[in-house]
Amino acid sequence: MGKSNRLLWADIIKGICMMAILLFHTEVYYAGQEIIPYHCYVTNALLAFFFISGFFFSHSDKVFSPRRKFFYILRALILPYFIFTILLAVPKTIVHGDGMSPLEVACNILSGKASWFVASLATAELLFSVILKYAKNDERKIFVFSALPYLLVAAGYHFLPTTILQHCNIWCWQNALLALPFIFFGHYCRRHPTVMEKMYRLSTVLCSLLIVILLKYIECAHDIYLTLEPITVGSFFILLIDGILSIVVLVGICKRLPNIKFISWTGRHSLVYYFFCGAAPTMVTMSLQRMGFSYTHYWQIPLAFVLVYLIATLIAWLIYRFAPWMVGRKNEKLKMKN
Numbered sequence: 134m135g136k137s138n139r140l141l142w143a144d145i146i147k148g149i150c151m152m153a154i155l156l157f158h159t160e161v162y163y164a165g166q167e168i169i170p171y172h173c174y175v176t177n178a179l180l181a182f183f184f185i186s187g188f189f190f191s192h193s194d195k196v197f198s199p200r201r202k203f204f205y206i207l208r209a210l211i212l213p214y215f216i217f218t219i220l221l222a223v224p225k226t227i228v229h230g231d232g233m234s235p236l237e238v239a240c241n242i243l244s245g246k247a248s249w250f251v252a253s254l255a256t257a258e259l260l261f262s263v264i265l266k267y268a269k270n271d272e273r274k275i276f277v278f279s280a281l282p283y284l285l286v287a288a289g290y291h292f293l294p295t296t297i298l299q300h301c302n303i304w305c306w307q308n309a310l311l312a313l314p315f316i317f318f319g320h321y322c323r324r325h326p327t328v329m330e331k332m333y334r335l336s337t338v339l340c341s342l343l344i345v346i347l348l349k350y351i352e353c354a355h356d357i358y359l360t361l362e363p364i365t366v367g368s369f370f371i372l373l374i375d376g377i378l379s380i381v382v383l384v385g386i387c388k389r390l391p392n393i394k395f396i397s398w399t400g401r402h403s404l405v406y407y408f409f410c411g412a413a414p415t416m417v418t419m420s421l422q423r424m425g426f427s428y429t430h431y432w433q434i435p436l437a438f439v440l441v442y443l444i445a446t447l448i449a450w451l452i453y454r455f456a457p458w459m460v461g462r463k464n465e466k467l468k469m470k471n
């Protein structure tokens with residue numbers, strides 16, 4: 134998508150959410166555990182990406198083309214998935230010392246488990262393409278075909294053994310089914326600008342924020358986990374409401390923000406950040422530990438996070454500047470000032 138077609142608020146949302154994901158991984162790698170609970174913000178950040186994906190799923194002024202969308206997903210998601218997971222496979226195996234054989238590493242990549250979020254996003258977009266093709270612009274059908282799989286996954290995890298479901302989660306199809314309502318929400322908002330106008334209202338944002346805060350209190354007080362991978366969801370109803378309302382809050386806030394360039398730049402290049410959200414914290418953690426600066430207090434996390442963010446940003450800039458083909462782009466030379 135060309136720069137002229139971009140919406141600043143969407144890039145800011147993606148930038149903020151990507152930085153939240155980097156913060157989570159910084160805590161996990163540097164402190165050895167999550168400190169701020171995963172379901173307090175990471176789940177919301179991931180669901181916001183699905184919403185943005187749905188918002189830009191098709192051009193509102195053009196007839197949807199499943200064939201064009203398929204090749205876009207292949208070029209912009211699936212190809213980068215294989216490039217980066219293969220590129221990072223050997224270093225990950227050496228650093229983490231998990232003892233995986235080359236065959237196990239290959240199976241991990243081929244099954245979509247090497248980078249679960251990108252795999253689930255690609256699968257979800259392919260499924261939503263099929264829904265749009267056969268629903269033929271009937272929004273009631275699109276809604277039903279997007280909501281029903283979510284309910285089926287919820288029922289499956291309620292009645293069936295979790296181990297069986299996790300074992301057969303090839304290309305994260307279960308995570309993709311959970312993402313469909315949020316992709317539909319984004320697609321619906323794009324087709325109905327009045328919905329976005331209502332989301333922008335201060336009263337709507339404040340009301341949604343209060344409900345989200347209440348939900349977060351309930352989740353923490355009752356240990357209701359909303360983990361997307363592996364799927365560990367204590368309440369699929371809360372996951373849905375929490376996710377939608379947090380998106381409303383993000384949209385309402387980010388549409389009011391000015392262009393904070395480093396955040397919007399991060400949002401525009403978030404794909405590469407995601408692939409290195411484990412590698413960058415690993416490098417920072419190893420370096421700080423060798424310097425005798427192991428984790429003891431939380432004040433060290435912001436410092437480590439800044440280093441992680443700078444390393445990931447440098448990697449993203451180098452790739453988009455010199456090897457854009459790795460992320461499905463051609464002859465594109467981006468500058469940090471964009």
